Structure formats: structure tokens, C-alpha cells
Amino acid sequence: MIPGAGTEETLQSDFYRDTILPNQQSLTFTRMDESERRSFSHSTRGGWLMAFALIAACCLGSSHLSAQDWVKTGTSLGVAKVRLAVPDFKPSSGDPQNAALLKTFDDTLWNDLDVSGVVELVSKSFYPLQVPGQPPEVNALAWNAPPPNAGMLAFGSLGVASGKLTVQGWLYDVKNTQSPQVLGKQYSDTSSEAAARVMAHKFADEIIFRLGGGLNGIAETQIYFVSDRTGHKEIWGMDYDGSNQHQITHLGSISLSPRVSPDGSRVAFASLTKSGWEIMMYSLELNRAVSFPHMGGTNLTPAWSGDGTKLAFSSSRGGGPEIYTADPSGGNLHRLTTAKGPEVSPVWNRKTNAQIAFVSGRTGLPQIYTMEGDGTNQQRMTDQGYAVSPNWAPNGQFLSFAWVRKYGPGDPGALDIYLMDIASKQWVQLTHDGGRNDFPSWSPDGRHIVFQSSRSGKEEIWTMLADGTKVQQLTFTGRNTQPNWSWK
């Protein structure tokens, strides 16, 4: 969450029957050809449970893989995404600051809704010339008919007065001319560009919550990552859309694999210290490192359980790198794995807090495994190649990870992001555009994945929808790696 600032007032909130779509969602993996892919649709009907059904003989076992294994999300196909029109907000005062703040607000709101995966934004080129800033100004007929053919309309006004920024925003169901008002909000804060961004994020999240089946939007979430732009690899943070990139650690060494706690108060990471690789803990509230015990050996890849009560990490304190659990203060240490071959990169099932996925080199090249939180029932998930960086989807049913499926002399293959259904071990390839793609991390709404890609020439942070679409680059300066999406 972005630290709260300013005030927020609800002017109208109507859990309108047709507005809040039933609280369910489905993710379906099918094999599609190119033409189908372009017209695939997304539905938010179904259940909060993500059901994974594989149609056609795609990806059964280790049969030939094809780069055409695109993901189609939705169950009740044929139900189109809500068409939402979002005209620019109107200035509510004559303050000269308005223009710049309006641009920031409008761009942020548009992007938040565009990448949400929940609505289809109507192109601004179809909008009528008359744009409303206040409810009395709404002409529903101008919006619900062609060319815009919108189902919903988000509009409002923004203005600065006496150093204070105020935004009023509304969501209207323009197909319901009787009672179109769904949502009205007013935000107020000391005027600044950052405040304009926060207000846009909050408003976008309100819309997404209503149109996205009751799941919280991610517009105020944070991404933590590693950047070397200062000359050393340090831990950085940024808004989920790439704004507000800021340095967190100043250790001047090599700091890697940040993982923020579920409550957003601390970031665990690994750092090269005088006594070797240590797990370190940084308090975002106190703005400094807090103590974590020296474990001995090489300590890497800390991971939080979904309830914040446990940490898992890799440690070679007992000889070779193995998976351990501990409580967040480093006490209550338990060793979970004993196999020869490095064990690293554990991640918890945040839904049950009782399973861990991890990487093991016990058979040679690294593979993905799962096990119970006490180390029992270790199961191998990948069947070949080089598989690393597992990340468990919020619904507990999918793993995302990085995979080079083909390995061998002269055939380095490509490192791409994959999704796998844990129950069936069926998998789908998500990235297809070249580069080395690694370190996928799920957004809390389960709809987005942030990852590292070298497709632009060097390692940068990118996001995409969990079906591989809406790929966006977030970082551009230095080398940026190992992203981790916050939990809220």
C-alpha cells in the first residue's frame, strides 16, 4: 500500500446488481491459433477458485511443445469484458497547476485501468466532444451508443485551490439510464504530483473492485527489486506501474532477492557481508536494517509465509545449501531438505501456508519441487531442462517459474516464464519475445506477473497479465533484477 495521505470521502457507493459482477473468476489454459488469440476474451464470472482446464492435446506430459501455447483466460466464453470509457477529468478551478496535475492524474488512471485485465478501455478517439465533469453533465445516450458503445463511464474533475488538491470522481453505468450512479468519491490532499498519482490509483482500485468481481485492485501495490544503477546491487522499491523508483538499502556490497513481508513492514533479502552471505531484514517503518542472526555458511533467498509467521530460506550452514524455516526473528530453525545438490529459492503457498516450492539440483540441472512445510512429501514438478525461480500464485493452484526446456550442447535454449497447474503438472509458456526471462512474481490479485527480462538488451523489470499479454517495461536505468510484488 502507498502510505496513506490526504482524505477520502465516499459520495456514492452502490453495490449495483449488474455492476458488481459475481465474485468469481476462472483461468483457462487452451491451445489457440493466432486468429483466436487476437480475439480472446476475459470473463470475470465463475468462481474465486481458479479452475484450470486443459482443452485439446496441448502440453500433455512432455509431448512436443510449441510456442503457440497461449493462455486464454475465462470460463464462460462469450461474456465480453466491460467496456469502460474514461475521458480526461475536467479542471474544477482556474489554478495554473491544474494542467500538469490533470495530465498526471489522467495518465495514471488510464494506465491503471488499462493494465488491470478487468475492463476494456474505449479508445478516446470515439468519445463525444462534450465530456462531463459533474453528474448533471452526463449524457448517457452519447456514451452507450456507437461509436463509443461504452457500458460504463468514469469521469470527474480535479482542481487546486489554496495549495490543496481536490479530485471528484464518478462511475456511471450508462446503460442504466434510470439509475446510472454507481460510485462517487472525493479525494483531497496537499497539492503535489505524488498526491495526484495516489488519488488516481485509489480511484482506479475502486472501479476495478466493482468491475473485477470484488477483488482488490493493485494500483497501490509496490514492487521491490535489485538495481545496480548506483554502482552496487542494492534493494529498491517502486509503485507497481514503475513510478516512484526509490533506493532502500545503502550497503555498498551485493544485495539480492528482496522479499517484502505480508504486512508490508519489512523487506528480507540476502547480502554479501564480511562474514559471507547473510539473510538481512530491513524495516520500512524504521527505515533501517533490523537485526537477524548470523547463520553460518551461505544464506540466500528468504521467503515469507502468507501469514507472516514463518520464513523459509537456503543455507549451507550444515554443509551444502539446503532449505530451512525459521520465525521472522531467525529463531526456531528447522532444516527441511537433506539431498545432495544445491537446494535454493523456496517459496510458500500463501493460501495454505503449509507447502513450499523450491529449486533442487539433486538430479543434475536444477528442477522445481514442492514439499510440505515440514519437509515431507517432496515432489518433483518439472521433467527436464533447467528450471528455477518458482513463485506460487495467490490462489494456491499455480506455480510460475523460469525454464529452459531444451538443454544440451549447442542448444542453450531460451529462458522463459511458464505457468504450471500444480495438481496436473500441465504447463503453459507465457513469454515468447526473446531475451532471458526470469524471477516471475505474482500480483496479489493473481492477475499479473512481474518479471525480469533482458529482451531490451539488458536486464530490466517488466509486467504482464498472467496470460502473457499487456507486457510493459517498468525500469530503464541500470540493470534491474529479481522483482517481488507486495501482498497488498
Next chain:
Amino acid sequence: MNQKSMKWFLLIIALSAILMLGACKKKATPPPPPPPPPPPAPTASISVSPNTIQAGQSASLTWQTSNATDVSIDGIGAVQPNGSQSVNPTDSITYHLTAKGSGGSQEATARLTVTQAPPPPPTTSVSDEDLFSQNIKDVYFDYDKSDVRGDQQSSVQSDVQFLTQHGNMNITVEGHCDERGSTDYNLALGDQRAAAVKNALSSGGISASRIKTISYGKEKPFCTESNEACWQQNRRGHLVYQK
């Protein structure tokens, strides 16, 4: 002078003359018979050139005598009345020549100072760290592997030998990986590589307490080209002198 002083002066002269003559006359002995001329005394001289040498060098000893029939130099023995000789004593010495003849004997000396050779210039002592880097061999690994290859055993043995000979040296083994592969997995793999080298050295008899390990994964490569030659360079246990 006036007439009166002149008279006095002449009187004193006369009196002095009478006294002196009288004295002389008193000492005078009756003239002895002329003695037969004595045999001439021997002369001797000796010199050494140069008169300062360094140990190991030679000098030339030269002497001259006359009226001598028996000439000897201490430490050398009887020598010709005139001559020269090369000498190369190891210590300072005084050459003592004795020349004897019917007229007596005469001695002469010459001093030869022998300075010790200057100490040899100190050889530049090779530092332990230089010795280490000249002799220690790194251990190279196959892709994704952390076991010590057969063809690396000789390097391990050589390192064991060197570290045994230099029991005062301690080392750190760094585990490195090539650029392919993921950051975190490579750190773990590097950890295993460093441990493997440490184990191999311990098996050879080097005390484990002399060996620290650290993994750098692919974070500190030795080269950055994307080809097998460079990748092999990076897949190694790198031994570092612990100061």
C-alpha cells in the same frame, strides 16, 4: 767600536781560545791507531703494492736488500736478496724482512691490509603473496557441476604440496559460475564448488581451519564474453591468499 771595547773583545777571544784549547787539550786522547774499515751494513727495504686489497685479491710484494747474504721474510721463508712475489693472504699481514750480512742485519716491514669482501647484495626476497600467485592453481569445473574433474586432480595435488610446504599460509576458496543460469542457483552452486575444493585439499592433508570458503555465483566474473572459452574461465574454485 772604540779602542777600549776592541781591547776587551780581543782579550775575551784570547781567553776563550785558551780555555777551549785547554779543554780540548784536556779531552784529547792520544790518537788511536786507525781502525780497519768495518764491513758495510746490509740495507733492506720492502714494499707491497697495492697495500690494501680485498680478500681473494693479490698484491705484489717487492724487496731490495744490499750487503746481505741471508734474506728472509716471515711467512715466506728465505728469499733472494732482491725480488718480488705475488701474495694473496686472506687476512691483513705485516711482511717482516730480515736481511743479514757480515755487516749486521737489517729489518724492514711492509703492511698489507686485507679487507673482507663486501657482503653479497641482498637477493630481493619474494613475498609470500607472490610465491602464492606464482604457484597456486585454480580448479575448473564442468557446466552445472561441483565435483572435481579428473583432469583437475593434478592441480589439487600441486596446491596440496605447496600449502604443505608453506604451513603458515591460509587461503580462501571462492566459488564462481558462468553467466548462464540464474542468480540464486549460481550462488548455491558456487558454494558447492568452493566446498568441493576445500574438501579435496583437506583430503590431501591441509587442515580445514586454514581454508575459508565463499561463493560469488556469477556476480564477479573473470571475463564477460559469451563463449565457452570464457564460460570455462568462470566456472572455477579460485584460491586467494589470505593476508
